[in-house]
Amino acid sequence: MEPCRLSASDLACRRGERLLFVGLSLDLSPGEALEVRGANGTGKTSLLRMLAGLLRPYNGSVERKGDMAMLDQNLALDEHQPLGRALAFWQRLDGAPVGPSPDLGLDTLLDVPVRYLSTGQRKRAAIARLMSQRAPIWLLDEPLNGLDRDAVALVEALIGDHRAGGGIVVIASHQPIALRETQKLDLAEFAG
Numbered sequence: 001m002e003p004c005r006l007s008a009s010d011l012a013c014r015r016g017e018r019l020l021f022v023g024l025s026l027d028l029s030p031g032e033a034l035e036v037r038g039a040n041g042t043g044k045t046s047l048l049r050m051l052a053g054l055l056r057p058y059n060g061s062v063e064r065k066g067d068m069a070m071l072d073q074n075l076a077l078d079e080h081q082p083l084g085r086a087l088a089f090w091q092r093l094d095g096a097p098v099g100p101s102p103d104l105g106l107d108t109l110l111d112v113p114v115r116y117l118s119t120g121q122r123k124r125a126a127i128a129r130l131m132s133q134r135a136p137i138w139l140l141d142e143p144l145n146g147l148d149r150d151a152v153a154l155v156e157a158l159i160g161d162h163r164a165g166g167g168i169v170v171i172a173s174h175q176p177i178a179l180r181e182t183q184k185l186d187l188a189e190f191a192g
């Protein structure tokens, strides 16, 4: 995996007239993970979008070394294509082996149009897409939403493998996630 690093210094986030958080800094090296916590609307998604370079900080700066892949509520797969073809489109672009990981339980769904997938199946498909990107930095916004217990355990294992391979993971989640030795960041401590 290519070397990676993710850091942010003195970040502030403003949405409309509201200052959501201020003075937030972080620094992640290969193998490290950060869990971002906070009540609804405190800015978890906004922070991840800032780290991804999709939202400009109101103050402060982000430094990122290495490619980044983001998993959020938007499924970046063509809703009108069967799942297999929708995934293969990106896998060819990513230069990844075509076909989802057997562990994700998608094998029997490859003929199903993406728009017919259930909530948990959509999340599994998003994880397949995330993995095919083979980016060292993962930004995961509510990665466990809609997943059954087996799939939660699978995501926990995938995150462990990614870190063991030198990847960085940032997770915003309302649900408990079993990960070893993570940094924690509570947005309540940075409220603007």
Ligand SMILES: Nc1ncnc2c1ncn2[C@@H]1O[C@H](COP(=O)(O)OP(=O)(O)OP(=O)(O)O)[C@@H](O)[C@H]1O
Pocket (backbone or CB within 6 Å): 015, 016, 020, 038, 039, 040, 041, 042, 043, 044, 045, 046, 047
């Ligand atoms: N484009 C925008 N313009 C103005 N305000 C916005 C915009 N996008 C989000 N917000 C506001 O910013 C605040 C933080 O949103 P964000 O999605 O980052 O919160 P969150 O902590 O991820 O919430 P949740 O736990 O509900 O997912 C919310 O009050 C939201 O309404």
